[in-house]
Amino acid sequence: MRIALPEAALDFGRVADDVLRAAGGVDLARAAESDPRAAARAQECLAGIGMYDIDPRGCLEDAVAAAELCRVAGGHAVPYPVAAMLLRTSDATPFALVDARQPIIDHALTAGTWTAATLTGELFEAEPDAPVDSKVAPFAMTVRLRPVAGGTASVLDRRLGLLFGAWHLLGFGQRALQLAIEHTRVREQFGHPLSNFQVIRHTLADLSVGLEGLDLLCRFSLWSAFTDGSPSLADALSVRLEAQRVVKHTLRMAQQFHGASGFADEYDISVLVRHAQPGLRLPTDRGATLALLRTAIDEYGFDGPFHAGGVR
Amino acid sequence: MTAVLDFTMGESAAALRGRLRRMVAEFFPDDFLGAFTDDPADLALTQRFSRLLADEGLLTVAWPREFGGSDGSVWEQTVVREEMWAYHEPRGPQYMGLNWVGPAIMAYGTAEQKAEHLPRIATGETIWCQGFSEPGSGSDLASLQTRAVRTGDHWEITGQKIWTSYAGMADWCVLAARTGDKDSGRRGISLFLIPMDRPGITVRPLRAMLGPHHLNECFFDSVVATDAEVLGEVGTGWSVMKTALAHERVGIARYARCERLLWLLRDVLRHEWDDLDEGVRNEWSGALVQVRVARLLAYRAVERQEGNEMVDLEASQARIASTTCDQQVAEVVSQLLGPRSLLGAAAGAPAHGAFEDHWRYAQAATVASGTIEIQREIVSRELLGRQAVR
Known part of the structure; x- marks a missing residue:
């Protein structure tokens, strides 16, 4: 059993965090809503730390580095499709999972052509069409899909698409909890810091349990993506489901604890809440994820490695 | 070379799991629901099973050899906890002596106390x-x-x-x-x-x-x-008690029984499964995810313990997840069973009353061995006292 991430991956994450923080952190995301050069700055930072040298399909070690980069990028709401570029199918063709009935891709303008796949493996070429024009998805666009004749997205690609998305959301959630802790420690009402109130402390505790559990499930399912030889997406879907449950709730409560400030864009929590929405809703909302998970469990089970050595 | 990540417990732990499952299956009838029933035969059965485990060197897997144990790895200990709880704790009341009274006497007891008590706990002779x-x-x-x-x-x-x-x-x-x-x-x-x-x-x-x-x-x-x-x-009783309660927090592998019961329910309802409400069947899948999360949080606390690191935060987080998961599973199971969830064992309850039994026990999960509110206090104190270190 090895649950702790290797030191090399943690180091890589720390370097990425330092570089992105020095480039402005969440300010980059804030700026990108009106200035496309912010996305370019984010890309330069990511290229500078070696993002394009990672081969996440090649081995678990690289996949862990890629996942950690997604997590760190989520923590700054980096205005660049990190997971999609890590899974690019050619030098300039990012890879995204879509709902073919309503295809939308976040940060779609990053490339003129995308490789898109549904969770059932249908493969498409996608071209950006029109912005969705929403404050909660400032970089998302509808896309036009063209089927790739005879093409099927591999199980590994679909697993990694789901997993990197979950690691990305984990980063959003961890940062939101950190902001909630910082804010409730210093914000005083009724003569006390908010964190003196038990209902706030206990909510923070529950949020931390959710995020720690999600963190571990992310690690487990990444390991499973490389060790489970079946075509099952159950482990990857379970992480997406848990990320949707935990991160949505964490963002909501962190925003609540900020009071009215939580809706003001000068506070990071407001930007994080908005920019996390595409990841929370694309390619499946929680209900659709859950239904897909049940189908996958019906077909392939959900034992993991924990029942070796005997019948249940 | 060390693996980047690895979620297997090793061959000896897997073999131990298989061995324990076979022993439980051979020894206990299908309707066994633990030692604490109106039928004194159930208690007697657990006492006999504990002695059988002792004879096979399995009652004190976790204990050091000098005290009659097997020096088992933390993962072998974890397997024992999981398998015993999954099958309604067939060691009966021995759990307490083995899990913390014995280890507390090892750590704090005099030579005379060790000589008097440890052999009898190790052979399952005394109840504490x-x-x-x-x-x-x-x-x-x-x-x-x-x-x-x-x-x-x-x-x-x-x-x-x-x-x-x-x-x-x-x-x-x-x-x-x-x-x-x-x-x-x-x-x-x-x-x-x-x-x-x-x-x-x-x-x-x-x-x-x-x-x-x-x-x-x-x-x-x-x-x-x-x-x-x-x-x-x-x-100095408080520090001993604190150690004891830390054992308790990771001691009960509630997720193991939850997982077994979810799959047992699926088997019990196999002929009607596809006709059951789709939303509730979906929640059954979601409950399996919560079980896995609780399991992984427990494993993380065990891994930290293995490295002799402080585990207050991790143990409490694991316990919060494990106890709330217990109640969530009880609720999902009740919904899938419908009115049958009210049947007791004597009235022909599904699985001899295992689900009804679990619902009752799950209600106490967030109180027994330290309330969930105390666990939240421990966690929030750590969170607010220091930023989590990754």
Whole structure:
């Protein structure tokens, strides 16, 4: 059993965090809503730390580095499709999972052509069409899909698409909890810091349990993506489901604890809440994820490695 | 070369899991629901099974060899915890002696205490109970008022304990009493190892939804104890209790029974499964995810323990996940069973009443061995005191 991430991956994450923080952190995301050069700055930072040298399909070690980069990028709401570029199918063709009935891709303008796949493996070429024009998805666009004749997205690609998305959301959630802790420690009402109130402390505790559990499930399912030889997406879907449950709730409560400030864009929590929405809703909302998970469990089970050595 | 990540427990742990499952399947009837039923034969069965485990060297897998154990890896210990809880704790009341009373005596006991108690715990001969909670001291355990007064060359203990599991069947009790003055708080508590047949001890069972034998009141009326029966130094009982409760937090592998019952339910309902409400079937899948999360949080606490790191935060997080998961699973199972969830074993309940039994026990999960509110206090203190270090 090895649950702790290797030191090399943690180091890589720390370097990425330092570089992105020095480039402005969440300010980059804030700026990108009106200035496309912010996305370019984010890309330069990511290229500078070696993002394009990672081969996440090649081995678990690289996949862990890629996942950690997604997590760190989520923590700054980096205005660049990190997971999609890590899974690019050619030098300039990012890879995204879509709902073919309503295809939308976040940060779609990053490339003129995308490789898109549904969770059932249908493969498409996608071209950006029109912005969705929403404050909660400032970089998302509808896309036009063209089927790739005879093409099927591999199980590994679909697993990694789901997993990197979950690691990305984990980063959003961890940062939101950190902001909630910082804010409730210093914000005083009724003569006390908010964190003196038990209902706030206990909510923070529950949020931390959710995020720690999600963190571990992310690690487990990444390991499973490389060790489970079946075509099952159950482990990857379970992480997406848990990320949707935990991160949505964490963002909501962190925003609540900020009071009215939580809706003001000068506070990071407001930007994080908005920019996390595409990841929370694309390619499946929680209900659709859950239904897909049940189908996958019906077909392939959900034992993991924990029942070796005997019948249940 | 060390793996980047690895979620397998190793061959010996996997083999142990298979062996334990075979032993349980061969020894217990399908309708076994633990030792604490109205049928005394169930308790006797667990006592015999404990001796069988002892004969096979499996009762004290976790213990060091010098005390009759097998020096098992933390993952072998984890497998034992999981398999025993999954199958309604077939060691019955031995759980407490094995899981923390024995280890506490190893750590804090005198040579005489070790010689007297450890062999008999290791062979499953004695049943222990834990006299901690009092009517006025639940979560605020350090306020306990049971007094141990120095009288000549011995102690006289007077007071009341409550919610004492197994007290009616126990041979021995680890009894927490105040040896300092009434305001001495944590510093004034000592632990005594007292035989339950000593004059002055009265046990009264409490009727409870958990079933017979679980909850009891114990009255101590000038019960005599000797210096040789003090565990650790006088006045150091709190630190021993804290260690004990830390064991408790990762000790009960609730997720293991949850997972078994979810799949057992699926099997019980196999002919009607596809016709059941799709939303509830979806929630059944979601419950499996929560079970896995609880399992992984427990494993992380175990891994930290293995590295001799402080595990207060991790143990409490694991316990919050495990106990809330227990209640979530109980609810999902009830919804899938519908009115049948109300049937008791004698009325032909599905799986001989295993689901009804689980629902009742799950209600107590967020209270027993430290309430969820106390766990949240521990977690939030750590969070607010320091930013989590990745």
